[in-house]
Amino acid sequence: MSKIVFFILQAVLQLAGSTSLRILKSNVVALDVSDLSSSEVSLHCGEQYEGEQIHWERNERSIPETGNRITVTIDGLRGGNFTCHRADNRDLLNYTLVLVHPVNFPKGVLTQSTHKEFVSCFARNYNGQFHCSWKWHQERKERAVVYFAAIRNSSLINCTLDSNISGLTCMDEDYCPYSEEPRSIYLTLFVRNMYRLEEHQRTFIIRDIVQPDKVNITKFHDDVFEWRPPGTWSFPCSFFSLSYEVKVVPNSHSCDYTGNRVEKMETTENHYKVNIKKPYTFCVRAQDAFTKTRWSDWSHHHIRKHQHTSEQ
């Protein structure tokens, strides 16, 4: 399977006497480097410009090389946008964005999440939609997403880049929540800062990334609580059953509190009665009852006794 992704992305251009370039998409190539020395790279303006007088610019500055095919030197991570122009009137003919991919270097365009992942994916139910997100390194201000693809069983899954370029929203139309999920989703993401390219990959199945949204606490009266599955959870709930964790913490501590006098239990019921006379916080969260992969965030409700405040 990874071979297929490889095949799609890595149409390798072997150019005479120079370093190999990978075509990432039209007009964008990657130069894989294992150190920061310099490399010679061959560029071509276009078949139809054979025999014409061609002038080149690198990042909008004229360079001495001329002609349809030129060889340029790439030093370290200093790639560039190479544009070719008609020599007489300087009309833009074509361009090649050369990005440098330092293969053995620590990644630094994106930063790792608390779970040591550069790209985190989750699904809030089994309808085939999932979301992947990432965090840019704070100092990388010239950031861009170069290319992305999510593939399952050789088919491209429909993904859209979020407008803040920090996530992808994908919908696997062929996904069937009632059957086995024998093939994984392969996600490839290419990002860059200036001309430095970074490649990220994730492999997963929907079942392993399902995390329900927060539980909806619908009723609380005389220390009895009732809740419902999150509105976004898959239906029928009898098929996609949830199990809940209930936690009662003293005073107005947060749900993550782990000190003394914490009451905790797992249940498949949708109600709970608290037997505490002092102020407390009632917390509840959900997970898929069968796969038990990820807990939802907590929903909670503070009970001050004689005075109620609510927050879900």
Ligand SMILES: *[C@@H]1O[C@H](CO)[C@@H](O)[C@H](O)[C@H]1NC(C)=O
């Ligand atoms: C422009 O250059 C790209 C390489 O960056 C090449 O693949 C493409 O064929 C060229 N376009 C034309 C119209 O020649």
Ligand SMILES: *[C@@H]1O[C@H](CO)[C@@H](O)[C@H](O)[C@H]1NC(C)=O
């Ligand atoms: C590279 O130059 C082309 C042609 O001017 C332009 O359309 C493209 O946006 C530039 N890309 C970058 C990353 O600067």
Ligand SMILES: *[C@@H]1O[C@H](CO)[C@@H](O)[C@H](O)[C@H]1NC(C)=O
């Ligand atoms: C994978 O794709 C092939 C060809 O499109 C199809 O016949 C097969 O049923 C698919 N397999 C799965 C597990 O979806």
Ligand SMILES: *[C@@H]1O[C@H](CO)[C@@H](O)[C@H](O)[C@H]1NC(C)=O
């Ligand atoms: C992909 O998803 C977008 C947004 O949901 C939608 O507008 C578009 O029609 C979908 N494209 C395909 C080919 O399904």
Ligand SMILES: *[C@@H]1O[C@H](CO)[C@@H](O)[C@H](O)[C@H]1NC(C)=O
């Ligand atoms: C980017 O947008 C998505 C969807 O609108 C949102 O969920 C996410 O929190 C945003 N990320 C950042 C870093 O702002």
Ligand SMILES: *[C@@H]1O[C@H](CO)[C@@H](O)[C@H](O)[C@H]1NC(C)=O
């Ligand atoms: C919780 O359930 C109530 C009553 O059905 C509904 O009005 C509300 O929108 C739900 N809230 C969430 C966050 O799903």
